[in-house]
Amino acid sequence: MWTKYRILCTFVFLTVLVSGCVGPKEACKGFLGVSTKILEDGRQNALKKEFSCDLITCHNKVRAILKENKSYIYADNLEKDMLALYISEEDTTPVGIFLTDIDKGRTLVEITSPSIYGKELIAKIVFTGLTASLTAKPEKGQINATKKEEVGK
Numbered sequence: 082m083w084t085k086y087r088i089l090c091t092f093v094f095l096t097v098l099v100s101g102c103v104g105p106k107e108a109c110k111g112f113l114g115v116s117t118k119i120l121e122d123g124r125q126n127a128l129k130k131e132f133s134c135d136l137i138t139c140h141n142k143v144r145a146i147l148k149e150n151k152s153y154i155y156a157d158n159l160e161k162d163m164l165a166l167y168i169s170e171e172d173t174t175p176v177g178i179f180l181t182d183i184d185k186g187r188t189l190v191e192i193t194s195p196s197i198y199g200k201e202l203i204a205k206i207v208f209t210g211l212t213a214s215l216t217a218k219p220e221k222g223q224i225n226a227t228k229k230e231e232v233g234k
Contacts, residue, residue, distance in 0.1 A: 131187055131189050139211070142158075143164065150206050152166045176200060176203045177192070190207065
């Protein structure tokens, strides 16, 4: 009897899993809490800002800002130029950061979340952090990468 019950439950579970509008891979990600679909779908409502840096530099700076802020990055998809994160280890509000290479030396940063609070909080942190790090002057003795000269001579 238990065997028939297990087979029936497995069949129903697999039927529901496969027959929905969400594929099995995305359904498993959703069940595990690491899906990025809701972030990708909400991209049209993202907070956006352009920065004067290349995509790789911008990506690395965003990761550093998030790490410093103690946000938990659960997906870093280089193919989609996207970071998916939780605001913190305690606050599991999902937030997505999309990076788009506009042209050489300019990157568009888009921040999306199903939570307005989460989107605005991370946007403030990332936009402020990127602005500060890109406008900061190098310390004496450091090489200025744009002019390739030593600062402070």
